[in-house]
Amino acid sequence: MTKGKRSRFNLKLFKRFWAIAKLYWFGEEKRGAIALLALLGGLLLAYTWLRVSLNQQQGVLISSLADKDADRFWAAVRIFLGVLIVYVPLFAGYGYFREKLGVYWRRWLSYRFLGKYFGNRSFYNLSNSNTELDNPDQRISEDIRSFTQESLRFLLIIIVSIFQIVAFSGVLWGISKPLVMCLIIYALFGNFVTTGIFGRILVKLNFEQLKREANFRFGLVRIRENVESIAFYRGEEREYNQVKQQFDKAYDNFNLLILWQELYLGLFANGYEFIIYIIPEVVLAPRIFNGELEVGIVTEAGGAFFTIFRSLNIIVDRFQSLANFAAGINRLYDFHEYLEAEREQVPGVLGERKKIDTVENGRLACSRLTLQTPNYQRTLFRDISLELQPGEGLLIMGASGCGKSSLLRAIAGLWNSGTGAIYRPKLAEMLFLPQRPYMILGTLRSQLLYPNGNLNLRDEELEAVLQQVNLPDLADRFGGLDVEKDWADVLSLGEQQRVAFARILISQPNYAILDEATSALDVKNEEGLYGHLQQRSTTFISVGHRPTLKKYHTILGS
DSSP states (O other), rough: OOOHHHHHHHHHHHHHHHHHHHHHHTTTHHHHHHHHHHHHHHHHHHHHHHHHHHHHHHHHHHHHHOOOHHHHHHHHHHHHHHHHHHHHHHHHHHHHHHHHHHHHHHHHHHHHHHHHGGGHHHHHHHHHHHOOOOHHHHHHIIIHHHHHHHHHHHHHHHHHHHHHHHHHHHHHHHHHHHHHHHHHHHHHHHHHHHIIHHHHHHHEEEEEEEEHHHHHHHHHHHHHHHHHHHHHTTTTHHHHHHHHHHHHHHHHHHHHHHIIIIIIIHHHHHHHHHHTTHHHHHHHHHHHHHSSHHHHHHHHHHHHHHHHHHHTHHHHHHHHHHHHHHHHHHHHHHHHHHSSSOOOTTTSSSOOOOOOOEEESSSEEEEEEEEEEETOEEEEEEEEEEETTTEEEEOOSSSSSHHHHHHHHHHHTSBEEEEEEEOOOOOOOOEOOSSSSSOOOOEHHHHHHHHOOOOOOOOOHHHHHHTTTTTTTTHHHHTTTTTTEEEHHHSOOHHHHHHHHHHHHHHOOOOEEEEEETTSOOOHHHHHHHHHHHHTOOOOOOEOOGGGGGOOOEEOOO
C-alpha cells in the first residue's frame, strides 16, 4: 500500500469510528462519561508515577547487591513494597472503572441502535432491501460490544503510553541519549512496516472472516428453527452440503488470515520484539566496562527502554486486535449509515421513484392503486379501487403469486412502491394476522396479549377468550398462563392460528387483516372464529383459497 493510500485508509477509518463514537460522547450521558474518563486518566497518571518508582527501585536492588551494600538493599526493598501496596489496588480499581465505563457506553449505544432498528420498521425494510448488509443481529450484539470495549481499551492504552513515554524518557535520557534515539528510530520502523505491509490486507481478511462466520452460524440457527420441515423433506444431505459450504468459505478465509497474521506478521513481529531485549545492554556495555555506570543502571535502563518501546509499539504489539477492531468499525458504520439514511430512492436506479400515498382518515379504501415490488422490477396489479364500509368483510382470492398478500403489506405500510392512494384508519385501530402466526418467547399470558403488553386482564378473562377460540384446556395442559415455553414448537399450526385469533378478541381492533389466518383449521373452527368477528361488527379483509370463506364476507375480490 502506498503512503497516500494508507493515509486515506486510516483517515477514512477514523472518520467512521468518530461518526459512531461521538453519538455517546456528545449525547445525554456525556457528563457522567467524561467524569469517569477523567477519573481513569487520574488513575493512569498515578499508575505511571508508581511504575517509574518501581523501576528505579529495581535498579537500586541490583546495584546494592553488586556492591554488597545490605543497608541500601533493605531500604530499597521497603520502598518497593510500600509502592507496591499502593500500586496493586490502584491498578485493580482502574480495571474496574474502565470496564464500567465500557458497559455504560455499550448499553447506551445498543439502545440507540435498537431504537433505530425497530423505528420506522427498519428491521423489515432491511430484510427486503437490495443492500448487502448482513446479520444485523451480530452487528448489534457483537460489533457494538467490540466497538465500545475495544475503543475504550485502545484509548486508555494510548493515554497511558503517552504518560509512560514522557515519564520514562526522562529517566532514559538521563542515562543515555543515544539509547533514546535508537529506540525512537527502531519503534517508528516497526510501526511503518506493520501498517504499510500488513494493514489493509489483515483488516480486509478480518472483515470477511466476521461475515463468513456469521453466515455459518446463521445457517445452523436456521436449521434448528426448521428441523421438522427438513426431516419431512428428508433434506439432511442438502442442508449438510449447504452448511458445509458456508463453513468451507469461513475455513478458506481463515487459512489466508492465519497465513498473513500468524506466519508473515508473526515472523516479523517476533524477531522485531525480541531484539529489544539486548539493545540496552549493547548500547550501555562500553560504559559499564569502563566503570562509568553501575550494573543496576542496566536494569533500570532496560525497564525504561522496554516500557517506552511498548508504548511506541502499540500498533505492532496489538495489530491483531486492531485489525479485528477496524473490521468491526466498518461493519458497524455501514449499519449505522443505513439506519440513519432517509431511503427516499431505490439504490442503483436513476431518478426518484413514485410512491403510494397513504392517508389516515378513518376508513379503509384504495383508489386507482398500482402496486409494485419494493425493487420496482415487477408490477403485481394495476388500477384497483375499492372501499370497505364499517362491519363489512372483503375476501381476496386468486392464484398463488398474484399479489394477494402484497395488498395487505401495502395497507400496513410495509410496501409503498407504486401509484395511487390507500385510505386507512390509524394502525393502532388495526390488527394484522400474517400467514404464519408469530409466537413470541415468553409466557402464555404474554402470548395472548401480544403486541399489547400493557393490558391488564384477569385470568378468568383470558381463559374465557381461550374458550371462544376452542382452546379451553390450553392453560391447564401446560401448567397455567404464566408458564414459559417455546410456543412455536409445542403448539400445532392450527393451535397457533387460534392463539393468534385470540389476540383479535382481546385487543378488539376495529379492523382485522387476515392473511390465510385459518388455513390450518377445520371448517367448524373456522366458522366459530369468523362468527366472533361478525358478532363484534369488526371490519375485516381476508386472503384465502377455501370456498367456505365466501359466506363470511360481503365483498369478493380476485
